[in-house]
Amino acid sequence: MTTIPAPLPLQPVDAEGPVFREPWEAQVFALAVTLSEAGLFTWEEWAATLGAEIKAAQAAGDPDLGDTYYQHWQRALERLVAEKGAVDGASIGQRSEKWRRAYLNTPHGQPIELSAGD
DSSP states (O other), X not given: OOXXXXXXXXXXXXXXXXXXXXXXXXXXXXXXXXXXXXXXXXXXXHHHHHHHHHHHHHHTTXXXXXXXXXXXXXXXXXXXXXXXXXXXXXXXXXXXXHHHHHHHTSOTTSOOOGGGGO
């Protein structure tokens, strides 16, 4: 019988183990797996980059309770795609800011459209 490790205090779980808190977390997870399988980076590179992002966050004061885990995934993924030349860092920053403005300009309950960030 397999036992499920105890989750971090703020990490969501169900009867089978850890689950995604938000859809974007599943998407960033799937994107990292897909880009690794496509050969953009190795899983070893991924693990090292994710580990570095987590350590940097901890050094900056992140208490590492599980609620910020996929934010580290996102930063690691952004870093790797920029380092590998798949997307430049400035484009990532510009697109992130456009999405931020879009969600701030979208009424609650409505789908977010990138054009709302213009």
